Amino acid sequence: MKSFLSWSSGKDAAFTLHQLIKQNKKPDLLLTTVNKDFQRVSMHGLRIELLEKQAEMLGIELYKIPLAKNVSMEDYNRIMEQAMLDLKAKGFNQAIFGDIFLEDLKDFRIKQMKKVGFECEFPIWKRDTKKLALEIIDSGIKTLVVSINSKKLDKSFVGREFNRDFLNDLPENVDWCGENGEFHTFVYNHPDFKRPIDFIIGEKIFKTYKPCSKSDQNSYKKQAENTTDKWDTGFWYVDIK
Numbered sequence: 001m002k003s004f005l006s007w008s009s010g011k012d013a014a015f016t017l018h019q020l021i022k023q024n025k026k027p028d029l030l031l032t033t034v035n036k037d038f039q040r041v042s043m044h045g046l047r048i049e050l051l052e053k054q055a056e057m058l059g060i061e062l063y064k065i066p067l068a069k070n071v072s073m074e075d076y077n078r079i080m081e082q083a084m085l086d087l088k089a090k091g092f093n094q095a096i097f098g099d100i101f102l103e104d105l106k107d108f109r110i111k112q113m114k115k116v117g118f119e120c121e122f123p124i125w126k127r128d129t130k131k132l133a134l135e136i137i138d139s140g141i142k143t144l145v146v147s148i149n150s151k152k153l154d155k156s157f158v159g160r161e162f163n164r165d166f167l168n169d170l171p172e173n174v175d176w177c178g179e180n181g182e183f184h185t186f187v188y189n190h191p192d193f194k195r196p197i198d199f200i201i202g203e204k205i206f207k208t209y210k211p212c213s214k215s216d217q218n219s220y221k222k223q224a225e226n227t228t229d230k231w232d233t234g235f236w237y238v239d240i241k
Contacts, residue, residue: 003094003121004029004063004087009041009051010185011143011162012177015136016098016123017058021192027096029061029087030054036066044184045147045237050197057193063087077112084116096121100129100179133167133176142189142196150206150234152182159201159238186240202239209233 005020007013007030020026032051033042041051048064055062065083067076084095095118099106110120124132136143143162148155152174160166162185167176174182189196 001094002029002090002092003027003096004031004092005096006098007032007054007062008098008184009044009046009054009187011136011141011187012098012100012124012179014141014143014187014190015132015139016096018139018141018191019123020096027060029063029092030058031063031065031083031087033065033067035069037069042067043147043181044186045235046186046240050186050199050240053197054187054193057195057197058190059194080112081116084113084118088116088118093117094119094121096123098122098124100124100127100132100177102179129175129177129179134164136177137163140189140191141187143185143187144199144201144238144240145183146186146238146240147184148236149182150236152180153236155204155206155236157183158204158236200241202241205237205239207235207237209235 003025005013005017005027007017009032017027034040034048034051035042038045039048040046041048051064052062063083065079067079071079095109095113097106097109097120099109099122106122106125113120145158145160145162145166148158152171157166157169170176174180178184186199188199
C-alpha cells in the first residue's frame with residue numbers, strides 16, 4: 001500500500017508525519033496544493049522554494065498541485081480528482097490527513113477520495129487541541145506563524161514563533177492549533193529533518209479576498225447586507241525567504 005500525506009507545510013501535518021514515522025508508517029509522498037500565480041503554498045503564503053526545502057530535509061518526494069488564485073470549487077474538484085487518478089496509476093491507494101475536528105472537511109475528504117478508490121486515515125483526529133499544541137512544541141517541531149485571519153488575531157501575531165508564549169497570548173476564542181483557520185505555520189525544523197531550514201523574516205503584508213463563484217458572491221452580499229458577514233476576507237502574511 002502506497003500512501004501520501006496531505007502536506008500543508010505547517011505544524012499539524014508535520015506532527016502527523018512524526019507520529020507516522022515513529023510507527024514505521026512513513027508516507028511515500030507529500031502532497032501540497034500551490035498557488036500557481038504567486039508560486040506559494042495555498043493559504044499559508046509560503047514560497048515554493050521553502051516547501052521544496054522541507055521535502056528535501058525529510059527525504060520524501062513532493063507532489064505539487066498547481067491551482068489558480070481564483071479557482072472555483074468545480075475546477076478545484078476536477079483538478080484534485082485528476083491528480084488522484086494520476087497517483088492511483090502510480091500505485092497509491094491511501095490518503096493521510098492532519099485534520100483534528102472539522103467534521104465537514106473530514107466528510108468531504110472521505111467522499112472525494114472514495115470516488116477514486118483511496119482509503120483515508122486521520123492520525124490526530126479528535127485530539128484535544130490544547131494538549132496537542134503543547135505536544136507539538138515538546139516534540140521538537142519548530143514553527144513560525146506565517147499567516148493569520150485578521151478577524152481573529154491582530155498583526156502582532158504573524159511572524160511569531162509557535163511556542164508557549166504565543167499560546168498564552170491567544171484570545172479565548174482562538175483554537176490553540178488554529179484548526180478553524182485562525183493562523184497557519186511554517187515548519188523550519190523537525191525531528192526527522194536532516195537539518196534545520198535557514199530563512200529570513202521579511203515584511204508583513206495584508207491581503208483581502210472575496211468569494212470567486214457566483215453563488216459564493218451572492219451569499220457574501222446577503223451576509224454583508226445583514227451585517228453578519230462571515231466570510232474570512234482579510235489575512236496578514238509574513239514573507240519568509
